[in-house]
Amino acid sequence: MAKTEFDNQAFRQALGSFTTGVTIITATAPDGTPVGLTANSFNSVSLDPPMVLWSLAKTSLSVDAFNKTEHWNVHVLSQHQQDLSNKFAAKGKDKFKDINLEDGISSAPLIKDCSARFQCRNMVTHDGGDHLIFIGEVLGFDQQPLPPLVFQQGQYAMTARKPWEDVNLSSEPAAPQCSYNEDLLGYLLGRAHFQMLYRMRKVLDQQALEDSHFFALSVMNIQPKQTLEQLNTHLDYTGHSLSEEDIDFLESQALISKIDNDSYQLTDSGRVTSLHHIAQAKAIEEELIEELGAGDVMALKLMLKRLIHKTDPGLPDLWSTQEQQ
Amino acid sequence: MAKTEFDNQAFRQALGSFTTGVTIITATAPDGTPVGLTANSFNSVSLDPPMVLWSLAKTSLSVDAFNKTEHWNVHVLSQHQQDLSNKFAAKGKDKFKDINLEDGISSAPLIKDCSARFQCRNMVTHDGGDHLIFIGEVLGFDQQPLPPLVFQQGQYAMTARKPWEDVNLSSEPAAPQCSYNEDLLGYLLGRAHFQMLYRMRKVLDQQALEDSHFFALSVMNIQPKQTLEQLNTHLDYTGHSLSEEDIDFLESQALISKIDNDSYQLTDSGRVTSLHHIAQAKAIEEELIEELGAGDVMALKLMLKRLIHKTDPGLPDLWSTQEQQ
Known part of the structure; x- marks a missing residue:
């Protein structure tokens, strides 16, 4: 089963099987310019101390800003922010135009109406091949009851949550023996x-x-x-x-x-x-x-x-x- | 908005807004015992060289095995493997009983019928607060067209993917002005x-x-x-x-x-x-x-x-x- 030669396209596709949320990570460059990009490489690391991580391509235009800043904010996007996700996934100078920001702990831009937000202080930047891994301490966070935007196999998605109890229509474990079933x-x-x-x-x-x-x-x-x-x-x-x-x-x-x-x-x-x-x-x-x-x-x-x-x-x-x- | 005092429960909940897939990570301890656990802290890092990461609580019973092994495998679970996810999320000695394994690149157990699998060599283990971050090089991978299991806000979930084009029932951008709409x-x-x-x-x-x-x-x-x-x-x-x-x-x-x-x-x-x-x-x-x-x-x-x-x-x-x- 294992491939020895690496097919980059196939590797990307296999990674796409792992479903993720969608985040926008923001910071302020030393010259005061706000920077931000869409990333799905976010994840939690530690509860105590509270730590999270994400990774950034070394070829990204924002690498310099993130390398020089002490603070960055993670925004877990809601279903209503798909356009924002697309905007921050593209290259562009005016990403923050017409976006209402809030005041946060640091100077890093803080976007409204997200499912969750984590305001972080960078602790370590770690080399990760063609990416840099940013590991940060969470200084503050908040959450709103907005359905999160999801990404899977190169597409945005919505989630249907599975209750912990099985969802069966029949009151009995074994349905009658017949060609119909309640799953049709x-x-x-x-x-x-x-x-x-x-x-x-x-x-x-x-x-x-x-x-x-x-x-x-x-x-x-x-x-x-x-x-x-x-x-x-x-x-x-x-x-x-x-x-x-x-x-x-x-x-x-x-x-x-x-x-x-x-x-x-x-x-x-x-x-x-x-x-x-x-x-x-x-x-x-x-x-x-x-x-x-x-x-x-x-x-x-x-x-x-x-x-x-x-x-x-x-x-x-x-x-x-x-x-x- | 920012909380200065940390409410662990609230922090967990906020992190839960970030949707993830579900993985089982396996390895073989030096004494030959297979170890495995359910983790949703997996993520991709680099395409070239191919690298991925995941993190493990320092209190986990498997920490010693993972610290001493050179290889581990990541299994991105499919919707059909929810029971397996529960089994490997619990403590237990016989997790691998009755599980059909395949031969892989290393001695790390390789589980069948997953959405995707990544066979890795550990490159770096990094301290991450109450967790350890394992960063590995992907030596081999494969993928099957099985719908991936999803985790969001403490529940398993399924995904409904959004096509890139808008899904509208009306052939015109503006529907008639009336109290009904096609979204009812x-x-x-x-x-x-x-x-x-x-x-x-x-x-x-x-x-x-x-x-x-x-x-x-x-x-x-x-x-x-x-x-x-x-x-x-x-x-x-x-x-x-x-x-x-x-x-x-x-x-x-x-x-x-x-x-x-x-x-x-x-x-x-x-x-x-x-x-x-x-x-x-x-x-x-x-x-x-x-x-x-x-x-x-x-x-x-x-x-x-x-x-x-x-x-x-x-x-x-x-x-x-x-x-x-």
């Missing part, structure tokens, strides 16, 4: 969707609305003017469709009204009803963010969007502004 | 579910089966003997239900048959039909794993299960063996 993606997506909709249904039932009515009102909230045919084009992939009777029902409830021969729009009352649906959907989501974690729900949404992209059968763009004109 | 979790879950089901529907249409029929056959595949009432108890949360006419239809298609006054089961033909559905669902899933990445789909499933747990309205356990008896 299609089953999980269906059950998750229907359970979310089930929570909506309490509100819908009070209004005597069926799922298809709810979907139709949602479409008309996004695309104000719809013919029955247009509505059904948007609903087709759900297996739901609206009949003339459904339209009559929604009109009788004063939720929609005819605006010309073929088209319908939400009435004021229909708009209020739809806003209540959205408020309910958002309340369910807020509750889940509270229970599952903001970063975890972000990861779920990202994966759903990636899946939707890959499985899109060519749906008409619900979010297009074209239909509105 | 309920919308994403619904659309993902319906798009998956849409792919199933081609097969279902050929068999003239409606969604509710498909759901009913699936339930009867898992729970062989079902009354109409039992079936509908399992389907209730989906908003679907089966009528007497649906049962008559499925009987007329020879997919189910009556086994006593009230109960139905799949016929041989019904079982084959249901197996085709499962095969189709698994084929769709395999295609998505290919396109999205195995680890990413694992992360999606984990989040769906966590969401299902939190939103379960108290459904009857579809996976129970009780009903079968």
Whole structure:
């Protein structure tokens, strides 16, 4: 298995299997110029005394500044700071332009809104091949409950945390012997969707609305003017469709009204009803963010969007502004 | 913001914001005893020469062995090796029992089925407060396409990778001005579910089966003997239900048959039909794993299960063996 000749590209790739957070390390050069760069080579070293380390390519333009400064700050970036990560990973003189800084222990720049920050005093700089290893004592730190930005195999990533207890849907250790199992993606997506909709249904039932009515009102909230045919084009992939009777029902409830021969729009009352649906959907989501974690729900949404992209059968763009004109 | 007094617990927590992979580091003590421990303090140092580092608590039982050995191996663990991570994180003498090892460059134990492995020669051991920093030259490495195990804020985690291009569902940069947006979790879950089901529907249409029929056959595949009432108890949360006419239809298609006054089961033909559905669902899933990445789909499933747990309205356990008896 072991390679004796070194393939640099393959070595980089193998190292990429080790997942890391993303940090920006900052310092102030002796002439007062702020310097900063993106690094994922950060790690903790010691708790007592508190020490951390990171490494810097000897070819980096900032080597001189870091060699001459006594202090540097480590910023563990949050998911919202991906642009900042890209900015500090590139070469550039104006990296600190438009960035709000805070006052810290030393003169090293201190960036806001990070997942965690460590203000350090350099203890030792150690030779590490084509890199220098900076080992520092942590003088101060802080943390915010912001989901951290993650890097793996050359890509940014989000994390879905695994609870310490197993997450099984069956109440029994051994599920029935059959070809289905609770791990089937299609089953999980269906059950998750229907359970979310089930929570909506309490509100819908009070209004005597069926799922298809709810979907139709949602479409008309996004695309104000719809013919029955247009509505059904948007609903087709759900297996739901609206009949003339459904339209009559929604009109009788004063939720929609005819605006010309073929088209319908939400009435004021229909708009209020739809806003209540959205408020309910958002309340369910807020509750889940509270229970599952903001970063975890972000990861779920990202994966759903990636899946939707890959499985899109060519749906008409619900979010297009074209239909509105 | 900076703390002057050090709260060890808070410092640990702040360090936990920096996401890492999980490694097992192994060596052979001078007396031939294999030693190994779980560490997330690994990081790359240099590409040329190839160098990596990790750190070890001075209080570790393995310190002596690592101080006296010339070689150690780093194993970047895969998602499937979480148990191994726990085993090597605990104290114990028989850590290597029942573990298949491979021959490597040195005598240091080499564990199979990792995301990546680095076989190293120790170059320098550096003092790092309450830890020792081991810096080694990489003599050999390999990598397998296995999703890496991740550690963040004291928990194992999975990663959902972010493509370099933005993942937007709308074809236009600015979505219509309305209270809905494509980022609503309920919308994403619904659309993902319906798009998956849409792919199933081609097969279902050929068999003239409606969604509710498909759901009913699936339930009867898992729970062989079902009354109409039992079936509908399992389907209730989906908003679907089966009528007497649906049962008559499925009987007329020879997919189910009556086994006593009230109960139905799949016929041989019904079982084959249901197996085709499962095969189709698994084929769709395999295609998505290919396109999205195995680890990413694992992360999606984990989040769906966590969401299902939190939103379960108290459904009857579809996976129970009780009903079968």
